[in-house]
Amino acid sequence: MNATIEVRGLRKRYGSTVAVDGLSFTVEPGQVTGFVGPNGAGKSSTMRMIMGMDRPDEGSALIGGRPYRTLRSPLCQVGALLDASAVHPGRRARDHLLWMAHSNGLPVRRVDEVIDLVGLRPVARRAAGGFSLGMRQRLGIAAALIGDPAVLMFDEPVNGLDPEGITWIRGLLRSLAAEGRAVLVSSHLMSELEGSADHLVVIGRGRVVADTSVQELLTAASSGRVMLRTGRRQEAMTVLANAGASVAANGPDTLTVSGLAAERIVALLNEGGVSFSGIAEHRASLEEAYMELTRDAVDFRGATGAAGGPGSADADGTAAGGAGGSASSSASAGREQR
């Protein structure tokens, strides 16, 4: 089976509210696709329509080219964690997985395999009603994996997980994608997807705001800015501005330079005899990139404050001379890693 999710022109309204407004995107195998947008942007509605739970007013959502409702053994093709609390509180965790296995003709052995995979062995014979949110998420993930499906969907999977659980789920997402599966993960926080998503579909008010790879997005947001640390700020600004760069001061001894490559800046400063203690290409965080991206989308105004990243300070060339200890001009042109 072709392991993809294809969403084409999906539209859905609930009463007078348009939840999903002409959404189109494709989830490719072998990578983690982040599905990002503020609460109420239509992420869950879209996932419910992919699962055939809600009928779209227009458009289609196909799994490997077929609508979910026509799949004969859906758990073997799509695994989904949409609502971790959608279990009967009185039923034991193992029994919950057992009926699911029976429903798709899966061997009972699979039940024990996924219990071990998510680490629920010690509580497998306890009623799911007594589970913490984190344990329920794990049970939901076990249910999603029971049919060893090629397509996986997780709606806000890290909600309610402790740091250890978050690390675990990130590793799981990466490994599932590395095995060639298509993985769609929704989140209302871009930072949650940092380091796990390869591709992003950003939506707002039911529409696609961006459909891009994480790499492209970060490159665009970083836009060739270079961070420079120097005790001789005034001189550095003059030298660099004369070379055509735009320079902004954002601290007593730090500058943000754009318009010049890091290597060229090092050369210029050395020529001018300006000492500096550090230089690094600025790498935007995913959160910053997201803010940059959604700043243009009017829908997002007021949803969150501006990112506290660099680039927001105005150029201010008249600040008092830096009194910082100007060490030797050892240039470190490496990338600033987060």
Add this chain to the structure above:
Amino acid sequence: MTRTLPIPTLLTRTLLTRTLYAEWTKLRTLPGSGWSFAGVVAVTVALSIAFTASVDAAHCPAPQGCHEDTTKLTLSGTWLGQAAVVVLAALVITNEHATRMIQTTLAATPRRAVVLFAKAVVVAGVVMAAAVLGVAGSLLTGRFFLEGNGFTAANGHPPLSLGSEPTLRAAFGTVLYLVLVGLLSLGAGALLRDTAGTITAVLTLFYIAPVAVQFVGDPHWRERLEKAAPSAGMAVQATRNLDRLPIGPWAGLGVLAAYAACALLAGGAAFIRRDP
């Protein structure tokens, strides 16, 4: 974890058998199910004992003049046992809506008609098993108490036996009656989705409606309504004076069957059309 597709799935099983197996597993693994099942049997037998232990041939003008329908009396526990059946059957579907489990069910089996059909088969099977035990228990205890209370062969009341055709029909019919009550309740549950609402509606149909009908002044209309109410199905328990009943035993059961069929069809249509 390495990917080991394909898992040797039991695809030789049809969609229906897989869904049946899943629904049966669901019912079996809920702690409340065992109690509901025991409840149907216990309530039915207990009420039968209460009825049969309290009648005495000595209260009749003459022992031979007792026209008591002992079979019907013995099976009267059904009157209360049906309430337990209503609860058990309604919960099979309303419970899933209440806990949102229905989403998981439909993710596993997106074919809604198959899901509801499997639920109906499981409900029918479980209620039938409980009803057989309830009816058998009622007949055995009834036999014991009736004989002790003067309903003897000498007085024209041979011991209850499935060898007698009317008693056999009443016993078999009572089992079918409870199965149909269960299916009606399941259909209503699929339609209404809410546990309390479903149980209230179905119990009203079985307990309030027959009483309300008695307040209808016009005897002609009263008899018509008695024939048309789902409780007309109780006629299947009668073994004596059949000509005085408002409706025949099988015809009465047929009325209930029509109600159950309508409830399942309406519930099924709603279940298929609505988003969970």
